Amino acid sequence: MTLDYRWLHDTVRDRFDSDDAMEAFLPRPLTPDELKQQGDDRYLSAMSQRVFRAGMKHSVVDAKWPAFEEAFWGFDPEKLVLLSPEQIDGYMNNDRIIRHRTKLQTIPRNAQFILDIRQEQGTSFGEFIANWPSADIIGLWNLLSKRGARLGGRSAAGFLRLVGKDTFLLTSDVVARLMAAGVIDQTPASQRDRQRVQDAFNALQRVSARPLCQLSAMISLSINPRGGLKFQTQRY
Incomplete structure (x- = not known):
């Protein structure tokens, strides 16, 4: 039916x-061209924001996001993929951000995911997202859930909505x-x-x-x- x-x-x-x-x-x-024009740092930022929103009041996370942007160098995947466990420990002392170790650990993992897609596809992550057909948006949910960190459940669709991908x-x-x-x-x-x-x-x-x-x-x-x-x- x-x-x-x-x-x-x-x-x-x-x-x-x-x-x-x-x-x-x-x-x-957003249009496909607008999605392609967004830097991959914006996709990592949105992934991380969605991860932190899960189980929390969105307004609380959003209010702290400028501090996250500063603390994590604008979410450049090539920098954040190198985050060490010791650096994650250091962030646990930063009271300007939300100190949730498990969620913080997803940042370098999702940075690696973005870099892997870039290498496999030979395009930016934004172009990969833009080119995915809306007629199979659940296929993109599945990929994000399987290869991303803590992007299962409603988080995959929530992330896509954050970046402007139709879903x-x-x-x-x-x-x-x-x-x-x-x-x-x-x-x-x-x-x-x-x-x-x-x-x-x-x-x-x-x-x-x-x-x-x-x-x-x-x-x-x-x-x-x-x-x-x-x-x-x-x-x-």
């Missing part, structure tokens, strides 16, 4: 005063609507169920020509009306 786009559009449109208001509210991904998110509201539509019958943890979700989004995209992130937001809003119109990127 799948979702009917016309029903979805009309249901969400009823929550707004105008077409312009709805369109202004929906998220927009849907499997939030509770999105899952609830997909279950109500008969696309899945449980939270999609298996590859089979995630493929069913991907297929449903692909079908909606063919009809609507909208990016995945907008469809994800619309599906969420069809379940949960906007509370005070405050858009939260990671919710949709």
Whole structure:
């Protein structure tokens, strides 16, 4: 089964005063060229930020991120891949950052992951991300989960949303609507169920020509009306 786009559009449109208001509210991904132009330091920074956000209030992590940028030399992968255990120990004394040893240890590991992709693909990591087809975004989730450090679960999609790569998110509201539509019958943890979700989004995209992130937001809003119109990127 799948979702009917016309029903979805009309249901969400009823929550707004105008077409312009709805369109202004929906998220927009970066273009492939914009993704390619971002330095690989920005991808490592976003990976690390997503790792630290997991299990923590996002605003707390975000408020400290300028201190992280300074402490970790702007997240240059070629520098941070060389971080030693002793240097990680030193960061545990820095009260300007979040002192979580296990998460700190992911920084050189994810730096190595980025450098490995660069070597294998002969491109920047940003170009690799930009070129990945949205019709198989769950394939990119799987790669990030398998080869990145602490990028499993919702973290892969959360990282992609942070850097501007088009993706849907499997939030509770999105899952609830997909279950109500008969696309899945449980939270999609298996590859089979995630493929069913991907297929449903692909079908909606063919009809609507909208990016995945907008469809994800619309599906969420069809379940949960906007509370005070405050858009939260990671919710949709």
